[in-house]
Amino acid sequence: MVKGKILLLIIGLCVMVACKDAQKQLPILGPKELVEKDVNGKIAEDTIFHTIPDFRFRDQDSNWVSLATFNDKIYIADFFFTTCPTICPVMKSNLLKVYDQYKDSNSVSFLSHTIDPLHDSIPVLKDYANRLDINSFKWHLVNGSKDSVYAMAKSYLVSAQEDKEAPGGFIHSGALILIDKKRRIRGYYDGTDDKATAKLIEDIKLLLNEGR
Amino acid sequence: MKAGEHLIYLVLLMVFLVSCADGPTGEKTYQKxxxxxxxxxxxxLKKLIPPLAGSDFLKDKKSELPCIIRKGMYDTILVNGHKYIGNMPGNNELSVIEITNLVNYINREWGDHSYQSEQEIQVELDKCD
Structure with a gap:
């Protein structure tokens, strides 16, 4: 009898562990809204997750980039400026590690917003991309008006603003932001930190396997 | 037992000596x-920011290093045949001793392994414009 109970307990534990493994997925971040909706005459609750609104910016090749550019892709977004003397080089160096890992994947893209659009014109972005030796079909460095880029930062729930006191004249978050195919935020990673970058590389794998 | 005690003192002494040397400080300043x-x-960083490791510029312009660290660099420069156009900000907050340790660290790691004293670095810094 006791033996039977122990056996049941062990089986139960195995199932729990197996379930936990199967359900391992990235959280969906940002403000959520609970709404009630009518499903076949019954009231059901539904969660609406925060999503990135559509945008339209030009990239280093003067091509228009919008959410449609990332159709059926996940992407990694960040904010930077080309003359940034502090955290940008190390962020870009870490982002390059991620880029190198997923260079041949059609499902992963990169989107870097300049927060200094007056200086970082399209030719400046082009030169920057050439110097980093990155492919413009995969990694878009985009230029948009100050207001629109700061609004974008807000929608990614990160900070980016002008600050005359800061080195280089701007302050911004060093976050690399992981966005899924439904435009939802699935992770923030400190782009200045090696360990966080390694976690991003792992989490992309997890996200790509989601729903398969 | 006694030999063991001696060994412990010796190890402690070594730790002290190593922490007094300029190595860690220059390296810390570099990393920071x-x-x-x-x-x-x-x-x-690729062709955006010039390397120090294996850099011909570092070897050719060794005497300018203290001033470059303090005042930054706003010229287009040629390093190993590549043109670099970005600006390097100065580091006004670093003291003479910090710059001395930093220069010695850089030269030991990637330069000609030379050593300069604080006085020699001060002479270079006095010449910065």
């Missing part, structure tokens, strides 16, 4: 003030 751009291993 330089590595974000020039890389933890002095590798630079």
């Amino acid at each position: 003030s330089c590595a974000n751009c020039h890389g933890k291993e002095g590798e630079g």
